[in-house]
Amino acid sequence: MHNYLDNPASLKIDLMLRGIRMEDPVVKAWACGCSGIDMLLPQDTLVNIPCMEEFTRNSPYTVKRAGERYFITDGRAEVEVKLVERPAFYSRKTTSGVQFSEIASVHGSYTVITPSPRCDFFNRSIECRYCAGNFDVKGSSDVVYTIEDILETVEAVLKEKASEVIYLSIGFSQGDDGGIAFLKPYIQAIKKSFNCLVAVEALPPRDNRWIDETYAMGADSVLYNLEIFDKELFELICPGRASLVGRKRYLESLKYAAKVFPNGTVASHLIVGLEPPGSTCMGIDCFTDMGVVPILPIYRPSAGKALRIEPLTTEIILPVYKHLYNAVKKNGINLSWVRDISMVTTPAEIRGLVDGGKGGTLMESFYKSRIGLKAAWGLSTIRRKLRVVGSDDSDPSKH
């Protein structure tokens, strides 16, 4: 059996893949019934570890407590970790009575907010076969949070310093805009009210002008998640995305967005485990050549989903992540944006695995600091002012 405890990046991957057993009652109480628990591994590596799923029963890892200190052990060695507190605002409600935790989910430096937890792919039975995300699997609900609800949530997040980046996401909705028209008032309202960075996850729009619009309206980062690079597997596993958007359009949009948005702020998910590792590596090369950051979540079969693919092992996955780091470095992609996310292992976290270095670069450390965050927001705003030409409607500062 391999020992992954020595390196936080490999430990993060292994923990995400195998989960953790929680035998200590205090740790169980900490998890609060959530499917995953956030922990801080050495070198400030944040991870969300599955702890309730069926497969976690076979995990070699357990959390043990020694006084006020916590350790993860595989039975042979151990490493000290910190438990990450659940954000206090989760338990509170908006003025209209919506639980904040229903609207927002903190994942380290990102807080994911889904103004409409609905995805029309489900209505047509063409949803992504692995999807058990935060979208309404029935596809029938018309729940749409108001701008006021979202603003209150963002305020709560920022007041508590839970995250620095607000990540707005939307499932599939009809229209040529990929969902940006729907997100626009939210983005503009957030930008008008708060000095924070906003990332947007949407579908690729039919027209590149919507990508311009996305940038102009205040989005600092954009994600068009292809999820699977292999063409045939993509069509098989993501029938909705394949038929209504198309793989080609994903790649075109990402390429165009990488020209519009700053270096390192355009990203796309490639789920590790849904296709052969070689195919994922090809996707990594394709994305990084375009200036797009590949983000590699790890596939775990979810209970109740038809798709059941045997997950890969850490030994197989690690070279893929190393390839990711090398490709990102080779193409000079900025790593300051995609960092400290509990749900995925970021390229910056892999650095230690590849070149043995510890911690981030000076620039990455700067952007993690409070002054660095202010600088990132300021530079992003100035950059937008300089780049956007002829926009009165879209400039968030004018609303």
Added chain:
Amino acid sequence: MTQTLRNTDAGVLCVSLQIDTRPIWLILAIKCLRPVFFLVLASLFLYFIWMPAPVGLSIEGQRAIAVFLLCLVLWVSNAIPLAITGILAIVLVPVLGILPNKVTYSLFGNEAVFFILGAFILAGAVMHSGISNRLALYILDRFGGSPRGLLITVFLLAAALSFIMSEHAVAAMLFPIVIEISKSLGLKPGKSNYGKLLFFSMAWGCIIGGVATFLGGARVPLAVGILKETTGSQIGFLDYSIAVFPLVVILLFAGYMLLTRIFPIDITGVEEAHGVLKKRLKALGKLSFSEYSVGAVLAITVFAWIVLGEKFGLAAIALASVVALFVFRMVRWKDIEEYVNWGIILMYGGAIVLGSALDKSGAAKWLVGMAIGDWASEPWAAFALFSFLSILLTAAMSNAAVIAVLLPVSIGMAQTLSIDPVMLTYAIAVPAGLDFMFPMGTPAIAIAASSNYITVKESAKGGFVMFVAAWVVFNLVAAFWWPLIGMGYR
């Protein structure tokens, strides 16, 4: 939770939006140009203000020249709106002690400014009533029976309407009609010779017709205003039109000949166009009371300008007609508000102040003696030089700005060369309206070019020949026609 996914007005795509993807350092450098430009301009301005005054030039004169040069750069570069440069002149002249406050602001109450205001309102009422549109459609339908006939009608109609309305307004009014004619004839944008001919005829007709009277644009009233303010001399409505009449006729003929040579007519019939014109005429219905009454007021006003202009002043007659329009409820204020170009009025106010400052401080005279005197020692040479400068500058800048820049200097030169300042006013005011080449100097060309039937390159090519022809003909008219009607260089 009151919103729905589809109930959003945010779905409208801003088509005008663009993302500049050039390197950020390049964008920054370009953005820095503007502040650097203003910084350099301000530094030079202060240098001119503080440097020792040259021999023969008063402190006030030196400052007036500094303000003049500042406004010259701003008017030519269009770095700020023309009107704002005008306001800057009004601010700087009293602040720098060139003219007293009271005098400066009283210059804004110049007759020319109010004549322009009255002309704008009258033109607005004419356009709003629809009579100009009806007249245009009727004439085109009545006289344009063949391709050649239709072309000549468009040319002459644009010119004739520009006798009584601003040439820009005429171009804007005729544009949709000419577009519809072109479409009905199946003329392909950028390819059809006849399409090019129609739009060039419209634009050139407006330009040539625009110099025929005081009403073709605001530049002649402005020039007359500056002349009156600095010398006390006047130019009458009819006197002006008689003086330029041969120029207008010759240029119309030359323009038509040139256009049909460059773009030979390539269609044989215009029946389809008549269908469109008849349809549009029918849609207008019968002549309304508003059209009758506004048309009558305009006719009376023009008559009064010709007969009573010298006695009562052009501005008084224009404003009296404006009052009549409102007394008899022929038009409402909000109907004509959009037609009044307040920016031009402010710009003219500033230009008149600047002209007066240059004159009263002695700066204009000094400037001319230093810069132009040796180049134009004879009256005819001065006339030719200033008319050339005027027609040249108007290709690059607004024709009103040309008047503001050149006229005060030329009037300053008049006494030195023993030339009649009225002549020099003509030398500047007429050629300033004769830009046939570029869209930036003439809105009529810009409007025509926006049709995609003609290109800027084609406009520059044909316009250059007309540019030379216009200058030569203008000087010949001055040399041979004006003596016949009692005008001379001295």
